[in-house]
Amino acid sequence: MDKTLQTGPVQLQGTCLVPGDKSISHRAIMFGAMAKGQTTAKHFLFSEDCLHTIGAFKALGVNIQTTTDSVTIDGVGLDGLKPPKGPLDMGNSGTSTRLLLGLLSRQAFDMDFIGDASLSKRPMGRVLDPLASMGAKFTATAGHLPVQVAANAHLKPLDYHIPVASAQVKSALIFAALQADGVSHLTEKLATRDHTERMLRYFGGDLTTAGLTLTVTPKQHLTGQDLTVPGDPSSAAFFITAATLLAGSDVLLPNVGLNTTRIGFLNIIGQMNGAISVEKMTEGFEPTGDLRVKHAQLTGVTITKEAIPAVIDELPLVALCATQAQGVTTISGAEELRVKETDRISTITQELRKMGANIEEKPDGMIITGPTPLHAVDTNLDSHGDHRIAMMLMVAALLSQDHFKLQNADAVNVSYPKFYEDLLALIY
Ligand SMILES: O=C(O)C1=C[C@@H](OP(=O)(O)O)[C@@H](O)[C@H](O)C1
Numbered sequence: 001m002d003k004t005l006q007t008g009p010v011q012l013q014g015t016c017l018v019p020g021d022k023s024i025s026h027r028a029i030m031f032g033a034m035a036k037g038q039t040t041a042k043h044f045l046f047s048e049d050c051l052h053t054i055g056a057f058k059a060l061g062v063n064i065q066t067t068t069d070s071v072t073i074d075g076v077g078l079d080g081l082k083p084p085k086g087p088l089d090m091g092n093s094g095t096s097t098r099l100l101l102g103l104l105s106r107q108a109f110d111m112d113f114i115g116d117a118s119l120s121k122r123p124m125g126r127v128l129d130p131l132a133s134m135g136a137k138f139t140a141t142a143g144h145l146p147v148q149v150a151a152n153a154h155l156k157p158l159d160y161h162i163p164v165a166s167a168q169v170k171s172a173l174i175f176a177a178l179q180a181d182g183v184s185h186l187t188e189k190l191a192t193r194d195h196t197e198r199m200l201r202y203f204g205g206d207l208t209t210a211g212l213t214l215t216v217t218p219k220q221h222l223t224g225q226d227l228t229v230p231g232d233p234s235s236a237a238f239f240i241t242a243a244t245l246l247a248g249s250d251v252l253l254p255n256v257g258l259n260t261t262r263i264g265f266l267n268i269i270g271q272m273n274g275a276i277s278v279e280k281m282t283e284g285f286e287p288t289g290d291l292r293v294k295h296a297q298l299t300g301v302t303i304t305k306e307a308i309p310a311v312i313d314e315l316p317l318v319a320l321c322a323t324q325a326q327g328v329t330t331i332s333g334a335e336e337l338r339v340k341e342t343d344r345i346s347t348i349t350q351e352l353r354k355m356g357a358n359i360e361e362k363p364d365g366m367i368i369t370g371p372t373p374l375h376a377v378d379t380n381l382d383s384h385g386d387h388r389i390a391m392m393l394m395v396a397a398l399l400s401q402d403h404f405k406l407q408n409a410d411a412v413n414v415s416y417p418k419f420y421e422d423l424l425a426l427i428y
């Protein structure tokens with residue numbers, strides 16, 4: 001679907017309750033199914049990616065009921081899943097695929113995993129290889145979907161240094177380690193989002209952490225829980241960017257997840273002289289807070305690999321902010337961007353150049369020089385089917401007075417189906 005984008009001059013005013021966190025919504029379904037008893041997750045994210053996780057568990061025989069805002073899962077435990085009648089369709093979702101390959105690596109039946117064209121190009125060897133060393137049985141071509149998972153009764157414990165900084169790999173291995181025949185030790189390269197660890201504890205399980213090493217004991221008893229999914233900081237980041245860049249803006253974003261492994265974007269905008277304040281913090285199984293964001297004149301910043309995991313999904317927005325900041329912004333150590341829904345280093349560079357941005361593409365990042373007024377060098381923008389690129393370009397168009405068309409605009413459904421509606425409601 002193509003979309004004609006709203007352009008400026010505009011400002012953002014008002015309050016937006018951003019939808020539930022995608023990472024936490026996926027995990028709520030997974031833990032809900034693995035636990036015994038009932039789980040209800042309120043403020044659940046009903047986006048295409050999370051619907052694929054729900055669809056997979058329904059296909060595995062789990063009873064899942066939904067309302068407009070919540071989902072209720074009747075947990076069956078890891079030994080209560082049933083053989084699916086057809087392939088498990090992961091759609092566009094890397095998180096569903098990698099986490100479920102770990103979670104389902106010790107089942108008494110075979111399963112096929114399939115996904116869309118983008119997902120079928122993304123690397124799965126990063127989970128298949130360590131899981132195979134535990135004894136899981138897969139057939140895949142060159143480490144990509146489609147993957148056949150064969151019935152398997154035993155998993156050996158794992159002692160493993162995870163070679164990529166990836167919460168998806170860590171989580172897949174935690175799920176497998178919970179089913180292994182002994183204690184596993186997993187060491188991360190850099191700290192990544194810890195939603196799996198937090199949710200495991202919230203459901204009555206445990207794991208120990210020492211520095212970057214996790215110790216996972218198998219055969220834990222998990223019990224269904226009620227929870228409220230915090231607002232997704234990665235979705236909030238689109239409004240933070242728009243309010244920061246559009247003169248006169250002032251927006252309030254209540255109840256956004258503020259887990260320290262996810263607030264890299266807030267920290268970077270702070271370093272760039274942005275004006276974000278946290279108005280009310282609440283500690284729960286995940287910390288949340290209300291964010292107030294006002295317009296600010298940004299300055300360039302240097303971002304290196306240690307900072308990347310906490311801002312990985314917001315880097316398209318950092319690039320957009322950098323086009324409006326005074327001076328040079330350098331992003332390095334971000335080669336993981338090349339294996340997301342698109343090669344995001346390439347799609348960010350290509351699309352923002354169509355708006356006159358000064359961006360140099362590097363193998364592991366970008367160098368952006370600002371400020372450059374955004375205008376139509378080429379009016380045909382393209383999300384390339386990538387939800388985060390689509391939403392970043394919709395925000396970018398607000399900074400220009402020229403008219404743009406966005407091809408593949410419906411990619412937003414992957415993580416934020418009401419994005420355009422919510423953005424327009426804040427425009428003043
Ligand atoms: O664990 C998760 O929920 C996610 C982890 C990240 O991926 P990687 O682990 O591949 O970096 C992130 O980009 C993705 O949007 C969600």
Ligand SMILES: C=C(OP(=O)(O)O)C(=O)O
Pocket residue numbers: 022049092093094095096313340341388415
């Ligand atoms: C990379 C993302 O998701 P996934 O890996 O789950 O497809 C994302 O949401 O930006």
